[in-house]
Amino acid sequence: MPLTKSEMIRFGIDAPSGLNLILSEREVQSECHSVQNFDYKILEPDDISLWVGKAVLSGDLIASAKSDNDDEKRIMDTQRNEIPVESTLVLKPTIEIKNWSTQRGMEGFTSTPIILAARLWMVSGDLQGPNGEREPGEWNILEDPWSKTVTLLNDIHNLQQAPVLRIIEPQDFKWLASDRINEELAKVIEERRRNNSEEAGFSGTVRSMLLQKWSLDSEKANISDRKILIPGWVIHLETEKILHGRNGRLYDY
Numbered sequence: 001m002p003l004t005k006s007e008m009i010r011f012g013i014d015a016p017s018g019l020n021l022i023l024s025e026r027e028v029q030s031e032c033h034s035v036q037n038f039d040y041k042i043l044e045p046d047d048i049s050l051w052v053g054k055a056v057l058s059g060d061l062i063a064s065a066k067s068d069n070d071d072e073k074r075i076m077d078t079q080r081n082e083i084p085v086e087s088t089l090v091l092k093p094t095i096e097i098k099n100w101s102t103q104r105g106m107e108g109f110t111s112t113p114i115i116l117a118a119r120l121w122m123v124s125g126d127l128q129g130p131n132g133e134r135e136p137g138e139w140n141i142l143e144d145p146w147s148k149t150v151t152l153l154n155d156i157h158n159l160q161q162a163p164v165l166r167i168i169e170p171q172d173f174k175w176l177a178s179d180r181i182n183e184e185l186a187k188v189i190e191e192r193r194r195n196n197s198e199e200a201g202f203s204g205t206v207r208s209m210l211l212q213k214w215s216l217d218s219e220k221a222n223i224s225d226r227k228i229l230i231p232g233w234v235i236h237l238e239t240e241k242i243l244h245g246r247n248g249r250l251y252d253y
Contacts, residue, residue, distance in 0.1 A: 003042075005031040012038035023048055046110050050097065053113030053233065089159040090115055090229040091142075093245035097233055100248055111233040115162060116242070117169045119143040120153065120228040121185055125221030127214040135214070139189050144230065145174035146244055146251055150184050162229050168242065168253075182218045189216045 003026050011022075012035060020040040028044045043051065101107050121141040126134040142153040176184055192211040231245035234253060241250040 002027040002029050003032055004029055005035060008032045008035040008040075009037060012040070015040070050111065053111070054097070088162045088227055088229060089120075090162040090231060091118075091159060091246060093231040095245060095248045097243065100243070110236045111243070112166075112236070114166045114168055114232055114234055114242070115229040116146055116232045116244070117167055118145060118228050118230050119175070119225050120156075121181075121223065121225050123185055123189065123216070123221055123223050126217045127189070127191065128217050129214050130212045133214075134217075137189075141185055141188055142228065143176055143225075144246075145170040146230070146242070147247055147249065148174065150176070150188055152188055159228075167229065168232075182223070185223065186216045186218050190214065 003024050015038040018039065020038065022040055022042045024042060024044055025048075026045070028042055032042060097111060101109070119142075121143060122138075123141065124136075124138045126136050128134060140153045140156045141150060143150050191214045193214055195210050195212050233243045233245070235241045235243050235250065240253040242253045243250055
């Protein structure tokens with residue numbers, strides 16, 4: 001049953017002064033917004049879902065699963081204390097779903113917040129210069145199987161712990177093949193640096209402007225990986241789509 005205008009009027013009789021925020025789990029009849037006997041704002045089910053989902057993905061609201069079995073909870077707590085478990089991290093969204101939908105003229109759909117599986121590669125080793133120089137370094141690299149990209153991740157210290165949301169895994173073939181991992185990581189790490197050396201020429205000293213390649217010594221590099229998560233939403237259109245929370249693109253669900 002939807003929320004009706006008569007219910008709103010009855011509520012307004014005893015409503016406290018000031019703005020009243022009404023969270024409705026039921027559909028809201030359009031006439032409800034015309035009630036004028038008190039100050040209020042109604043959040044309909046879709047508004048609530050959007051607000052909660054955005055708060056969870058941004059880290060402002062922490063969602064956790066509650067266990068009704070106290071013994072099971074105590075066992076899990078004991079195991080958690082005895083065995084160090086590395087928590088899964090999630091990247092922060094770079095799009096705001098309401099603005100995204102408005103810009104595309106796609107208002108009116110419903111959405112469900114989810115998180116997408118990705119992979120974080122951690123590499124430590126040496127860059128090799130053109131003349132045998134060696135320079136140690138460490139790199140964090142994001143493998144995003146949804147957009148099929150491999151990129152340096154510079155904001156690793158600004159990640160947050162993953163909320164309790166459904167995790168969607170990509171199809172196996174979207175991950176990097178094992179025989180391509182070292183090659184793709186080396187491509188991302190490789191640098192082109194300006195050569196600051198000077199050479200003597202007929203007209204005097206000439207400064208070289210050539211770019212020199214500094215490459216990862218893959219044979220001696222230490223490479224490890226862990227799961228990392230990307231925020232997103234399932235968009236409920238005629239056919240459901242996945243909205244990527246970082247690049248704003250839609251993918252098949």
